[in-house]
Amino acid sequence: MLYAEWEMPLKFTFQHDNDTKHTAKLVKEWFGANKIQVLKWPLQSPDLNPTENLWEIIEKQIRTKIISNRAQLFKEIDNAWKLMDPAIISNLIGSMPNIHMSKSN
Incomplete structure (x- = not known):
């Protein structure tokens, strides 16, 4: 995520593949705490x-x-x-x- 902070505009949207490791409660809380918008993305x-x-x-x-x-x-x-x-x-x-x-x- 540091790369995104350095290279992207002040506001960006993060995209991932919705794998369970990316949608775990801890990960969702981290995105929220860091004010990172996550793109809604279909599974598979x-x-x-x-x-x-x-x-x-x-x-x-x-x-x-x-x-x-x-x-x-x-x-x-x-x-x-x-x-x-x-x-x-x-x-x-x-x-x-x-x-x-x-x-x-």
Whole structure:
């Protein structure tokens, strides 16, 4: 959440996938105490989640690598992330209002 505080406008809306670990009472209380608005999001909807699209891009980038252990996997993911064109991330984030509006109509 610190990244959001540094990089986002003064007011932002947080989005998560409604997994039970994100909707636990303690988490909801923390969001409330920190005055963080949470976007209402349907359960089991990876097509709406830009994070899922980002993981797909990273997976395509590392698919050809020979990975023999967990440490190597994390290293390749980290490398793919560092090489990611910021415009891709901006486009994914920018598509959210359009996706959300098309699904809510």
